[in-house]
Amino acid sequence: MMLKMIMDMDIWDSVVLFLVALAVISFTHFWYRWSHPKCNGGKLPPGSMGFPLIGESLQFFIPTRSLDMPHFVKKRIAKYGKVFRTSLAGRPIIVSSDPEFSYYIFQQEGKLVNLWYMDSFSSILGEAPSATATAYIHKYIRNVVLNHFGTETLKETLMSKMEVMANQSLATWSTQPSVELKQSLASMIFDLTSKQLFNYESSKSSANMSQMFTDFLQGLMSFPINIPGTAYHKCLKNQQTALNLMRGILHERLKSPEKRYGDFLDQIVEDMKTEEFLKEDFVLFFMFGLLLASFETISATLTVGMTLLSEHPEVVKQLKEEHEELLRNREKADSQLTWQEFKSLTFTPLVVSEILRMSSVAPGILRKVVKDIHMNAGYVIPEGWTIMVVPSALQMNPEKYKDPLDFNPWRWNDLGSNVAKSFIPFGGGSRNCAGAEFSKVLISVFLHVMVTKYSWKKLKGGKPGRTPALSFGTGGLHVKITRKSEINAAI
Ligand code: HEM
Secondary structure (H helix, E strand, C coil), X not given: CHHHHHHHCCHHXXXXXXXXXXXXXXXXXXXXXXXXXXXXXXXXXXXXXXXXXXXXXXXXXXXXCCCCCCHHHHHHHHHHXXXXXXXXXXXXXXXXXXXXXXXHHHHCECCCEEECCHHHHHHHHCCCCCHHHHHHHHHHHHHHHHHHHCHHHHHHHHHHHHHHHHHHHHHHHCCCCCEEHHHHHHHHHXXXXXXXHHCCCHHHCCCCXXXXXXXXXXXXXXXXXCCXXXXXXXXXXXXXXXXXXXXXXXXXXXHCCXXXXXXXXXXHHXXXXXXXXXXXXXXXXXXXXXXXXXXHHHHHHXXXXXXXXXXXXXXXXXXXXXXXXXXXXXXXXXXXXXXXXXXXXXXXXXXXXXXXXXXXXXXXXXXXECCCEECHHHEEECCCCXXXXXXXXXXXXXXXXXXXXXXXXXXXXXXXXXXXXXXXXXXXXXXXXXXXXXXXXXXXXXXXXXXXXXXXXXXXXXXXXXXXXXXXXXXXXXXXXXXXXXXXXXX
């Protein structure tokens, strides 16, 4: 029957039939190749590559309406186990929520894996840096960040600046009927870090640079289609505007290098004379990255913290007792928090750890595979793939944290080093966050001022979720902040 139909066809029908058959065969072949990527000397970890080109991106971006790990990751772990393969935005990816494997990967820096951001740096530097150059640049970056944001600077000047900043911000906010905390905290921290980085004072500038950065970050987590109207397009435009503003500041500095501001850019401008890799674009991307890494992460963490504290008066009570005890033991009640006092706190660090665990701000920590990785059970991760370690999946793992969605700072009394490999808010290995100490001090100082001088009441919002970046819905977290003296006067 089929044969008769074919024999009855004219030449054009046959050509069309041939082309359709060819297209079906090619597409089936392409689909098969797509869903069964090449893997030499073993098999790939279980998982699915989703649809050609978009992979499983659509499922990945389905929002999760709680602080739990993203739905997508939870579902795939249940189906395939703690290490699985997928494809996101056209890239083959291994997702890990396995503490031992993730720890192993963090230790493989420069051997089996490399930092993903070196790719962007290569395009700025014009060529891929050698392994030695990469290690040198990385060392430079860490040192220069720690010089300006590390323990010594915190002790000497930064912690005191943080307290002044918290006092000023809270005093202003307490005069307002309602404050949206996420945005307000973001601008407060942006002001602190941008001043520390390039002496930027937002009050003296007409451009809202902190908003540009916030919009940039929103777009970064959206689907990467660069056409007008998409979040991604807006994200790239915002990045360009912010970079141009920073370029202007850098040019001013290069014009009169003798002028000193005592900030991070002073050191960079000085080092540009001797360090070849410190080209203008590199410096701008570096500062852009640092600003982004600092203010969004801490403001999101603190907003989650304030939401959780609003729901747990028993934690606020113990926090208050600890900080009021500090004040009682001071000779001068209005003096600033000293490093010694900060180090003497015992309950506050538990609260900060619990806030960091639950907020899991970094949606994923990325590494690029530079040499095939052979795992247990004959699995192989091929060179060129990306590994994404998901902190929320490790930090919300019920095998490690009993009732992981419960905000319970006291759990840290018993956990100690048992969870070292399952507590990675700041990443791990030699690339772990250079701003970890800065962030913990800032959160503690803010809480110190908040609980000793103010009280707050949640008005609306404060429903954190993951998209998969931490999000607070459209409304954020609205609170009324009241100064203690006003509460006392009213009594
Ligand atoms: C709550 C706040 C923060 C969180 C949760 C956070 C998280 C992270 C994470 C997950 C990484 C990646 C680590 C890795 O790849 O293994 C990282 C890297 C980094 N962070 Fe943070 N960060 C925070 C605040 C900051 C701040 C305030 C600064 C700067 C002042 C900063 C500077 C950096 C730098 C420079 C790196 C790259 C380190 C390297 O490659 O050696 N971060 N951060």
